[in-house]
Amino acid sequence: ARSIVISVEGMTCHSCVQAIEQHVGKRNGVHNIKVSLEDKNAVIIYDSKLQTPATLQEAIYDMGFDATSAG
Amino acid sequence: MQKHEFFVDMTCEGCSNAVTRVLHRLGGVQFDIDLPNKKVYIDSEHNVDTLLETLKKTGKSASYLGEKSAQ
Ligand SMILES: [Cu+2]
Ligand SMILES: [Cu+2]
Numbered sequence: 138a139r140s141i142v143i144s145v146e147g148m149t150c151h152s153c154v155q156a157i158e159q160h161v162g163k164r165n166g167v168h169n170i171k172v173s174l175e176d177k178n179a180v181i182i183y184d185s186k187l188q189t190p191a192t193l194q195e196a197i198y199d200m201g202f203d204a205t206s207a208g
Numbered sequence: 209m210q211k212h213e214f215f216v217d218m219t220c221e222g223c224s225n226a227v228t229r230v231l232h233r234l235g236g237v238q239f240d241i242d243l244p245n246k247k248v249y250i251d252s253e254h255n256v257d258t259l260l261e262t263l264k265k266t267g268k269s270a271s272y273l274g275e276k277s278a279q
Contacts, residue, residue, distance in 0.1 A: 147229070149222030156226075156267035201226030201266050 138168055141190050143179045145172065146203035153202075161196050164188065179204075211249045212256055213273040216263050218246050226266045234262045249276065 148154060154172045157179060162170045166187025172179045181193055190206045197204035218224050224241045227248060231237050237252040237259070250259055256272055263270040 147222060147225055149225075150220045152219045152268075153222045153226070160267035199230070199265050201229035 138182050139185045140180065140182045141193060141206060143181065143190075143194055143197060144205045145177055145179055145197055148172070148174055148177065148202065150174070157197060157200060157202070160200060161193065164193075164196060167193075211251045211276050212259060213276040214248045214250065214260065214263055214270055215246055215273055216248050216266070216270045217268045218243055223266070223268060226268075227263065230262050230265050234258075247273075 145157065148157070151174065154174050157172050158170050161167060161179070161181070166184035167181060168184065169182040170179055179197065183193065194204045194206045216223075216227055218227060218241075221243070224243045227241060231239055231250070234254065236254060237250055239248060239250040239252075241248050248263065252259060260270060260272055
């Protein structure tokens, strides 16, 4: 499994955090996701056969947030 | 003119910004968001299913309430 940090802009409260954790967390190949409101990011542990930095970033972007992967 | 009225479980401006972004990205919509009442009013060429799917992308619960005539 790999891990990635994605910067997330636009979250303002805990319900934003929960929405992302639940929505992205149920994707195939996502083992763990921890979203931080303070750090404005999402730390995701994933299976690189099923997800890529681009698909994870797009999943968060699609929800209406600005997401950029730090690499 | 008729507008589609939706319920979207928004709790703060982060939520309403997310709704604004997904609707902008869809395009072809004019809308008003009533955050305190958790309502979104949409005037669009898209059908209700497309609009509801788009609203649900935010990860918040959303439902269609019906047509509403604009004041
Ligand atoms: Cu929020
Ligand atoms: Cu919110």
